[in-house]
Amino acid sequence: MPKSFYVTTPIFYVNDAPHIGHAYTEVAADVITRWHRQRGDSSFLLTGTDEHGEKVLRTALGNNTDPKAWTDRLVKDSWLPLLETIDVDNQDFIRTTEERHKVAVQKFLKQLLDAGHIYQGSFEGNYCVGCEEYKNESDLIDGSGEFEGQRVCAIHSKPVEQLNENNYFFKLSHFQDRLLEHYEKNPTFVQPESARNEVVSFVRSGLSDLSISRSKERFDWGIDIPWDTSHITYVWFDALLNYITAIGYGTDEEKLHSLWPADVQVVGKDILRFHAVIWPAMLMAAGMEPPKQVFGHGWLLVGGEKMSKSKLTGIAPNEITDVFGSDAFRYYFMKAIGFGSDGSFSWEDLSARYTAELANGFGNLASRTVAMVARYFDSDIPQANEYQPADKQVQEVAAQAVSGAEAAMDRVAIHEAIASTWKLVDELNNYITTQEPWVLAKEESTRERLGTVLYTSIEGLRVLAVLLAPVMPKACEKLWAAIGSALGELSNQSISEAGVWGQLTAGTKISELEALFPRVEEK
Template structure:
């Protein structure tokens, strides 16, 4: 079976911001990690291009909605993912025929099976959320205007005749599934929110709109288009061959992990599994919700002024440091804050001083004392055994935290604890002093110290490759590992702690500085 991981598909009402990139980089790290476990992986991302919000945005910009969607998908979203090194296997757009045809078939099946009824609905509607709001999901402005609690925008009071999915019939089945599968929704706070919401009673879901026509037509009634969220959720099935490629679908679907923002948790943890239950399809393994990214205490979004472009940060810190920082600084599933000052401090302390300095020291000393040839370790003792044991613990912990628990921060911290251990080992062993001693014992000791440090770097490089692929590739080349061990992406996580993989005699060179000194903070 294939390990199948997804991001949400993102609205094309504007260009991507840091919050979108955070979720997507996390998914990329997870996909790369499982590939390095030797698993078949399918990594899906894409864009959500239907609905009233897209229609209004396109009209405000004086172009048809398809033209707007094409422009944003091709000129903003895809280029950013390429820039950030996102290794997705597919990029689905909900305006593609491979999606729209299958969505109509899915809904026809729901209708034929009696899962959909016609009725009328009246209530507050947030265009930005593309969702009717319950009373508890609204806040009141000073003038009495009702606002969406998420977007702080006035809601529209709508009344229309729609088709409804009988969501109310699935409450008990959903609760039973949550109970039987405690990891289905993560983190625990998100699971509790979902369970409490379902226990409060589910209402049937309006799954069509008749006040605009930018969407997938209801197959039995051309006066209605399918509700954008019901359309969008099906991308996870249509992208892997639903009703089109049975072999691909059976080997890939359902997703092992859907990574989502917590503001769209209910769609994924309630509506999506209920839709699958209704048509007899299997449910995903996990819905993992990340928290909000805060800047100045305010949620990062396209609808306020905190939307810093990812490119502003990568131009200053570099792409790999960007990928590393947000997963290192913010526990996945929790809200987190971003500041230039914090990024700068962590970059300097952890990347440049700890990791970059270790790589530089080791490669320079092998060049200086061994002519650039990795020596053989013949005098290993207790200090080296401690390093080997530290590596074994690090690999096991990082693999568990990142690969199984989606604890990216914990996995990164485990690796950087080992970086500190190796730096401490060099400080204690003082190879620069040993090199001044003129004896066979000192020569053997120096060779052992330098081999131990280089072999540790080999392992660190493999563990950080899913997080910082370009930097890791650069160091992999400096260590001469490509020639002796093969491509970095082909290295297996579970073999990383096997000591002695980097052979003596390998040519080691000092490459460019991994993490250059930062310039002054730019004005953005």
């Protein structure tokens, strides 16, 4: 079984409703996965939900329900619908509460225990009784009044207690050197470069062992430690394992090897450390390969600030898709933001790009081309005759658009891939204006030339439909249905071959095309 290109998203913590930040991650991973599939490889996208942990438990109880019912409802009402909203084509969806996950996590834990990577120790932390949880040093502030001189919980302003808990620890510290060596030997393991720097400097500063269990005395919403059922597994340890429990770890070695190691694990930069430090160390401990790449994308900024619910800048994805559609959502976030950088979102920018680039650029190009073939050739794809320099230039730009996009995607530079493709959109609009097919149509003597010009234009559209399919699947399917269905399914058109000129056959009927990106009236 040949290895598939395996892409993952983080599994989303189900405490909240999805916002465009979650959707952004999903779309990026989906575009990467679809791209590799369109290129002719087999590819696999995994996403899912992270459902254990104290916060989920507490939220559920706060809503007068139990955690299972609570997460069931959120998954069904919020998270699965999100994938529909933004048109994500995932091959699997894992929930950490599923039996297949629990069983595999326990197997993994046992494997690490047997290999000597887990030991029992005591965890000492600053426990806030008010919050009912351990606090980081950074969550504490200097006390005042009766607590002058003490460190207190920032929320409750009361001193925290030093509590000891007997926990199981993962010997993370033992992997410090191997991790550094791995970063050294695999410069693109963590991307972008800035993320890599942070990770390397973090590991260089020294790693402590990781407490990977929690006593049930505190809460019990999690996966039992297999050899000690008075403890459950620390949520992150459980969550990270989804990337292999979903694909057969412990149950289906063949499937596991057909996918692992993952090719790209897309994560937000806030959870980079878990994925670029703890996760590979866990895998090393189990004798498995780390993923080939962990890519940390940036924040979406609204009004110059990181989006947040409390500041009312959290935007639900369907607020955007209801107006502009899923393709525009996908296009906008992939094109307007350098993948890996932070990016500012604004309705004005979205609207402007939709109008200028999608409606007036790509959409109108498709309209004018299809309309002229219909009008001047009764919807038969015309014969191309002798190619002139202008026609050859279109062919060249098309080939460059393909190779440029492929090179960019190999670096996971999604925005550059789209920019490379867009050169063909601009070239074609320019070409049509310059060649003036409407003038050629007036004289019978220039009819052959007219055919060549329109053939060239529609072939260009064919290339665009293939190249843009991973980003805008719906619009490209529509376009393909109008101009390319005689060549077979759009999904079978390989990106690598897309730049080969002359695939559409003269005489083939094309069909009507509704506006791909209808104008959105000003609100």
